[in-house]
Amino acid sequence: MKVHVDMNLCQSHGECVFAAPDVFDLGEDDVLTWKEEVGEDQRAAVEEAVQVCPMAAIRIEG
Amino acid sequence: MSTAAPIVIVGASLAGLRAAQALRKADPAREVVVIGQEEHLPYTRPPLSKQLLAGEQEAEHVALPGGDLDVTWRLGVRATGLDRRAHEVVLEEGPPQPYDRVILATGCRARPWTGPGAELSGVHVLRDLPHALALRDELRAGARLVVLGAGFVGCEVAATARRAGLEVTLVDLAAHPMLPLGPAIGSRMADLHEGEGVALRLGVGVEALHGDGRVNEVELADGSRLPADVVLVALGAQPNVEWLEESGLTLDGGVVCDATLTSVDDPDVLAAGDLCSWPHPLAQGDRIRVEHWTNAVEQGTLAGANAPLDPVERAAHVAVPTFWSDQYERKVQAVGLPGLADAVEVVREGDGKLVAAARRDGRLIGAVAFNDVRGLMAYRKALAAGEDVPPPGAADDAEPAPLANGAR
Ligand SMILES: Cc1cc2nc3c(=O)[nH]c(=O)nc-3n(C[C@H](O)[C@H](O)[C@H](O)COP(=O)(O)OP(=O)(O)OC[C@H]3O[C@@H](n4cnc5c(N)ncnc54)[C@H](O)[C@@H]3O)c2cc1C
């Protein structure tokens, strides 16, 4: 599955980092980084990240 | 009650939507009915004091994804009672809605000003989308805005209005803004607003609003009078529980629940979001109510997952509360229950960033950060694990790794 984040929407709240720490991370100056291609084992965690993102910035494809 | 009746959610906002999504996920075939008094499908409130109020977003941008969910939406419908014996939600109009299990998610409303001058035009509250659109219409550069209440909504609106070129006065009975975060944070928030040109009137109450049809003056308890073109009443929120008064459910300002968000009186009744009062481990089992976005998401999701289950199978809600507030370029974030702390101590500060630890009887119960999500993350993880982060003064190398090494 593919993970998309709309960086125009993202406000670096970090909720996704807490929900799915193996997929999302905050780098220098709190800019979000994430893995675009992740395995099925991460689906539940990424789905949770989608739910908790206050900006509705995260989308799952596939 | 026959299991043919649907699971009903009352309140079609954030907690209600998340509950509906969780129910749908658990059982694609189960009939789910969502009753909401607003005409709109669920939308997100935080932008109402920020991006939407600033004109950067419009009504369509605040819609929450999920409005197309395959459940029965009954919008513009107000619930007026819960008849638990008949297993029915009583509605303002039309026949009652039968339920098998019901999730209460009617949230809060803005606490109004009830003193003299409440009826004047130009006096606003901010909770729902129409409130935000009405207030936005009046935020014209050069106008004088007086904000009653320096809680998070009051502070955010002050910031948005200041950036829009209004003259802003922020009034609060408390000695500093954002009272629950303690004086260390509050004094820094006061400095921020003053630096941006907001006039602060702290430690003084409001006596009356004056005007002739339309508000033109705010009178304070010390006799001073503030000229005003627009007034925002931001005196906090009150739970929408009046409709439940005759239900026999225990209410203590919210709907009193156990750790699984199930009413202490009735296993067929659950609650989620701003109106739910439940025992939290961080408060040592005391009941708390949390009026923040992420809590509504987490509780809605859990209540939706729990509702179809037998009470003994239901999971407990133990998530650590978190919250954010954006004012000017500062992102204030908190985790845990800093409002219950007896000491909030700044751990690190500089470069526009800050991290503070909140303790009660020496025990870590929360943390606050400015512009430092990574700094806060260590505390969030520690709180979730029931651990502490060593207080300042402890050896530097005792700091948990994520503080120094958050990046991958
Ligand atoms: C301006 C503003 C800014 C905010 N900013 C932030 C922020 O930056 N960060 C943060 O963490 N939180 C923020 N919040 C708080 C957050 O929006 C709330 O915690 C969240 O909306 C709670 O969701 P809820 O579903 O529990 O309740 P609500 O959103 O209050 O929804 C309850 C719904 O139930 C409906 N209802 C009430 N009574 C009845 C009835 N009798 N019958 C039918 N329907 C009924 C209401 O009309 C409403 O639609 C903000 C809130 C506001 C108002």
Ligand code: SF4
């Ligand atoms: S939760 Fe959403 S807004 Fe926050 S960092 Fe993740 S993608 Fe960005």
